[in-house]
Amino acid sequence: TIAKLRKALPELEKEVRRTSNFVDFYQYAFRYCLTEEKQKSIDIESICMLLDLVLGSQYRAQVDYFIDFLKAQTDYKVINMDQWMGFYRFCNEISFPDFGNYDPDLAWPLILDNFVDWMKAKQS
Template identity: 30%
Template sequence: VPSRALAMKRVKGVFARKSPGPSTPKFAEQLWDKYKDPKNAESIGPEGVEAFCADIGLEPSDVHILVLAWRLDASRMGYFTHVEWTNGFAKLSASSLPELKAWLERTYQETLHGAKAMHSGADAFRNFYAFAHRYCRDDNKRNLDCETACAMMSMMVSPLYPKHVEQFTAYLMKMNRQHGINQDEWMCFWELCRSVKDDCSNYADDGAWPILLDEYVEFVQQQAKGK
């Protein structure tokens, strides 16, 4: 039966693909020694990150580099400490740069899939999204500047909720909001994307949302009336 033969072929293909094993301390240290700051042996700085990105075939601004920072629990944008690097790599499944690149893609896709499925798997994306706010804001600042926030939303949320991101970033740019977006506003936008229609027709103005999102909904509704 053709369908049975096709199914068996797919099963064989799955087992034929060898999954990479856990990342080894040796692999992590080899990378560390190559990319660490020559003036600070306990840190990989921007130049090292750029060199790493070039070798793995990704731009520093690529979402997969943000995934790496998230899974290494990095505390400062553009930098990795030795502790973050060694502890983080112990949890990865890669022993070469091609395997690491594949692992980053797989992790990203699994995180997106969980968010799209709207089940408990969405928690992973929520954690990823929350991390981005902490990671991308300037040192000692509580808010993320609007320009960076728009870029991060476009990178992270557009694959899931493109219309809300398009409308919200347009609104932020029109407002020219000088003090940026705080963590609560950032996270509430994610919840709004998950629960409110693109035209905001089912938005409940019950005081539970930050004022920023009340004003965003008003903006969307006014835009609709103006068409």
């Protein structure tokens, strides 16, 4: 019943937010938004909403700035799974907003190199 589901939702959300499960949920959220059979990417507007929904509570500053970047830039019309997963890794691994441990020579998606450059330009 709906009442049972309503009761179960807080526990489900806790389960999804657990670090060991969150990566799977994050991937699932991207795949869920692929509406066409052979679709491999999601438009920027949808990605911005999805990032806010899925990652906003955990990485508010990173998500807000990345959304600003995505809306301001003109090179990318869509985001693919590699870029989507790369941003999650970025949020987990890179000190923000100083990017002290960011190494552009490592295998980051180019869009994240561009994001870091954009942020550094804004900060100077």
